[in-house]
Amino acid sequence: MNKTKVISPIEDNKLFFLFRRGKQEHIKALFEDGEIYINTVDYIRYCDNNPERSDEDDGILHRDYYGDGKITLCDVGKDFDKDGMTMDAFNFVLKTDHKEKGNIYCLTGIYSEHLTGDRNDITFDTKSLGESTIFIQNPKKFLERLFSALEENGYKGSKRNKVVYYKNDYSGNVGFFLKHERFKPQSEYRIHVPNIKDEPIKLKIGSLKDIAVFNPGSIKLIYTDGKEQLITF
Numbered sequence: 001m002n003k004t005k006v007i008s009p010i011e012d013n014k015l016f017f018l019f020r021r022g023k024q025e026h027i028k029a030l031f032e033d034g035e036i037y038i039n040t041v042d043y044i045r046y047c048d049n050n051p052e053r054s055d056e057d058d059g060i061l062h063r064d065y066y067g068d069g070k071i072t073l074c075d076v077g078k079d080f081d082k083d084g085m086t087m088d089a090f091n092f093v094l095k096t097d098h099k100e101k102g103n104i105y106c107l108t109g110i111y112s113e114h115l116t117g118d119r120n121d122i123t124f125d126t127k128s129l130g131e132s133t134i135f136i137q138n139p140k141k142f143l144e145r146l147f148s149a150l151e152e153n154g155y156k157g158s159k160r161n162k163v164v165y166y167k168n169d170y171s172g173n174v175g176f177f178l179k180h181e182r183f184k185p186q187s188e189y190r191i192h193v194p195n196i197k198d199e200p201i202k203l204k205i206g207s208l209k210d211i212a213v214f215n216p217g218s219i220k221l222i223y224t225d226g227k228e229q230l231i232t233f
Helices: 024-033 041-049 139-152 181-186
Strands: 002-006 015-022 035-040 062-073 085-096 103-111 132-136 159-162 164-166 178-180 188-193 201-204 212-214 218-223 228-232
Touching (some): 015 024, 024 035, 024 132, 024 212, 164 181, 178 181
Parallel strands (some): 002 218
Antiparallel strands (some): 015 132, 103 188, 132 212, 218 228
16 A cells, blocks of 8 residues: 655645556556657547447537437438328437537646545445556656657647536536546546547656555555545545
8 A cells, every 4th residue: 555645734726646447458658758649539438338338429510409309310302290290209318419529638637625524434336347456646747748749749739637527407508528427537638639639649748656556455644633545546
């Protein structure tokens, strides 16, 4: 078990730590060489057919929620009343997609709200995403290195943010930093890279051994007020 010291009280609305889970060879390459593989939005929507991480609505432009009702389908030029076929619709949503989607890099964020209040022990159940983890103790330096590498490789306009989760009956704009509430346990922090090419991005940002821990299993946070908190991955 690794230990990390944390100042108390906790600053509001802050990203404190990041971690990422995946296949052992990928996480080890990230830890040792800073090898980063940023997949396309289209790939992420259906990757591995894993319902715990793939989201067919990821990165859509807009959604309109209609709930339950009836839908009538009819061939062009025919009469809806006479020739239409009506069926029941449940949890019906109309979606509009982006013309250009780009690439997304996903991590789990540990934020102010995880480290305040009673400071109960936290378990992130992400084992279905892979057998290995990397715990990034200095997200600021990690993001600086990543965005510098993106710029050097010609990728402009990249953005980063905490993902916000919308309720099932939400209607409105979605974009790349909103997701359905069923994914809220992921506590995601993500980077979106605009890219007109439908292809993954591979970068190397150098070893992360100075700012991260490989396969920690758990981290014990020790606060300056004497309290402790265990985070398990």
